[in-house]
Amino acid sequence: MKGVVMGRVLAVIGIALTAMYAWFAWWLVGDRIQALQSMDLNEVGDFLAGAFGPVTILWLVLGFFQQGIELRQGTTALNLQATELRNSVVQQCEMVAAQKASLLNYEKTLHxxxxxxxxxxxxxxxxxxxxxxxxxxxxxxxxxxxxxxxxxxxxxxxxxxxxxxxxxxxxxxxxxxxxxxxxxxxxxxxxxxxxxxxxxxxxxxxxxxxxxxxxxxxxxxxx
Known part of the structure; x- marks a missing residue:
């Protein structure tokens, strides 16, 4: 449950920062957007790479944090499973010991x-x-x-x-x-x-x- 909440928080942060960056980029380049039509394709490519590079890095970093949260959740789940398996083994051993004791007591009654x-x-x-x-x-x-x-x-x-x-x-x-x-x-x-x-x-x-x-x-x- 905690991991789901953190994932939603990271998504909200990413969307908010992306929207702020888009608004800033439009404020910075909005009145010069027509100049892209007269630029060479390689220059247009450089412009787009530079424009969308920060957004890509932002989501990459957010994805890294999200992956870390999921890994921690997976580790916690594995630890819980290991604990349950240990408890199950202990219970099985106790049941086997009880069955052996019961069998020994039964055999004693046959003497x-x-x-x-x-x-x-x-x-x-x-x-x-x-x-x-x-x-x-x-x-x-x-x-x-x-x-x-x-x-x-x-x-x-x-x-x-x-x-x-x-x-x-x-x-x-x-x-x-x-x-x-x-x-x-x-x-x-x-x-x-x-x-x-x-x-x-x-x-x-x-x-x-x-x-x-x-x-x-x-x-x-x-x-």
Whole structure:
């Protein structure tokens, strides 16, 4: 809007100065205009060039100022577009981050909430064994595999398929070192088909009056 006003002001100034110059030129040459008929063509050309030269320069200068105004307007518009593009990129990044967070939160709801308990531990038929109870209070999971110390201890691993919400199962491992710390990893597939696992550290404890026992610490999710 400001550029339009300035353009109109320059046009008014140009017209006013041109009219003043035309009036001055007529006052200066008016009574001698008939002398042009007796002049050579090159002299007439020199006269016209000299007469209209100042007007040409005037409009050239006004056009230069008008172009400068338009360039400034174009630069301002480009800066506004660049700002809008930056804001759009920021908004898109925020939307992508929100979508990722929403997806991660959704995936977390698909994980089973597993709990591990030691229900029995001791010697049986010259072998030391530990019995675990696995409870699921989270979402349904299938293709469940229980591993002990990352090795195939006898029976090595147990397949539990599926482990429903609110259900539990019992897994026993024999042939273990007596009262050693154990690492239990429970692998499974979630409802969306993604594989994941949860791990537990089973630590041996000895208390006078109570004897040997195990304490359990849940470690992190291993996707």
């Amino acid at each position: 089973p909430l597993l709990r591990l308990e030691v229900t029995a531990a001791g010697w049986q038929e010259d072998e030391f064994g530990v019995e675990f109870k696995i409870s699921n209070s989270g979402d349904y999971c299938e293709s469940v595999v229980v591993k002990l110390n990352g090795e195939d201890m006898r029976p090595g691993r147990r397949d539990i398929d599926p482990l429903m919400t609110g259900s539990n199962c019992v897994v026993a491992f024999m042939g273990l070192p007596e009262w050693a710390d154990l690492n239990v990893v429970i692998e499974y597939k979630m409802r969306n088909g993604t594989s994941s696992s949860q791990s537990f550290l089973v630590t041996h404890r000895y208390d006078e009056g109570y004897g040997d026992s195990y304490s359990i610490t849940k470690l992190s999710f291993l996707s």
